[in-house]
Amino acid sequence: MFSTIPDVLDQREIEELRGIAARAAFIDGRASAPGAPLKNNLVVGDRGLLERSAQIVADALFRNEDFRVLAFPKAMMPPILTRYGAGMYYGTHVDAAFMPHPGRSLRSDLSCTVFLSDPADYEGGALVVRLGTEEVRLRAPAGAAIVYPSTTLHRVEEVTRGERLVALTFIESRIADAERRDLLHELKEIGAIAGPAMDIDTYTRLQRVEENLFRRWADPD
Ligand SMILES: O=C(O)CCC(=O)C(=O)O
Numbered sequence: 671m672f673s674t675i676p677d678v679l680d681q682r683e684i685e686e687l688r689g690i691a692a693r694a695a696f697i698d699g700r701a702s703a704p705g706a707p708l709k710n711n712l713v714v715g716d717r718g719l720l721e722r723s724a725q726i727v728a729d730a731l732f733r734n735e736d737f738r739v740l741a742f743p744k745a746m747m748p749p750i751l752t753r754y755g756a757g758m759y760y761g762t763h764v765d766a767a768f769m770p771h772p773g774r775s776l777r778s779d780l781s782c783t784v785f786l787s788d789p790a791d792y793e794g795g796a797l798v799v800r801l802g803t804e805e806v807r808l809r810a811p812a813g814a815a816i817v818y819p820s821t822t823l824h825r826v827e828e829v830t831r832g833e834r835l836v837a838l839t840f841i842e843s844r845i846a847d848a849e850r851r852d853l854l855h856e857l858k859e860i861g862a863i864a865g866p867a868m869d870i871d872t873y874t875r876l877q878r879v880e881e882n883l884f885r886r887w888a889d890p891d
């Protein structure tokens with residue numbers, strides 16, 4: 671449902687992305703979401719730097735095994751390097767169902783925030799996701815990613831001190847149904863944890879269940 675994946679970016683990548691942010695010109699974040707009056711943040715405006723930063727973050731997510739068995743990614747929006755300075759926030763909203771993507775539009779199943787700032791670098795700025803009558807407040811260390819359902823209402827609280835530097839992306843999953851995705855993720859995790867202790871026949875039977883559910887539920891790449 672909500673997952674924090676640690677160490678998606680290594681230290682070298684964090685440094686490179688911080689370096690890009692330091693050199694880049696930032697523009698009003700509303701440029702990427704026209705008609706979003708609730709959006710008050712800044713995105714990298716320089717095309718070359720935006721592409722380079724997107725490449726680093728997308729590669730890091732795709733190579734991460736925890737991310738792959740959680741999201742079963744089919745397609746990803748280019749991650750957008752985004753800065754929330756003091757006074758900036760993103761009001762309560764739901765992410766658009768479909769987003770422009772080369773060739774065809776991408777259905778956003780999962781939303782993802784990759785952190786380049788450490789929580790100590792800023793105050794406020796929590797990602798707050800609504801869950802029924804409750805709210806889940808999320809923060810994570812530099813290098814970590816938070817993945818949450820695009821279907822939820824969510825917001826980013828005002829940053830009251832410092833700077834919250836993040837990369838934001840949206841993922842279309844090979845498994846459209848969130849419940850099925852969650853069940854397969856659980857099965858894969860259990861297999862990873864308990865697999866080494868199983869006898870080979872039991873382990874092979876578990877794999878059969880995994881593969882056949884995947885066959886029934888997942889879209890091809
Ligand atoms: O900054 C964040 O963590 C989330 C931003 C967001 O909700 C969005 O870009 O749609």
Ligand SMILES: [Fe+2]
Pocket residue numbers: 763764765781824
């Ligand atoms: Fe959002």
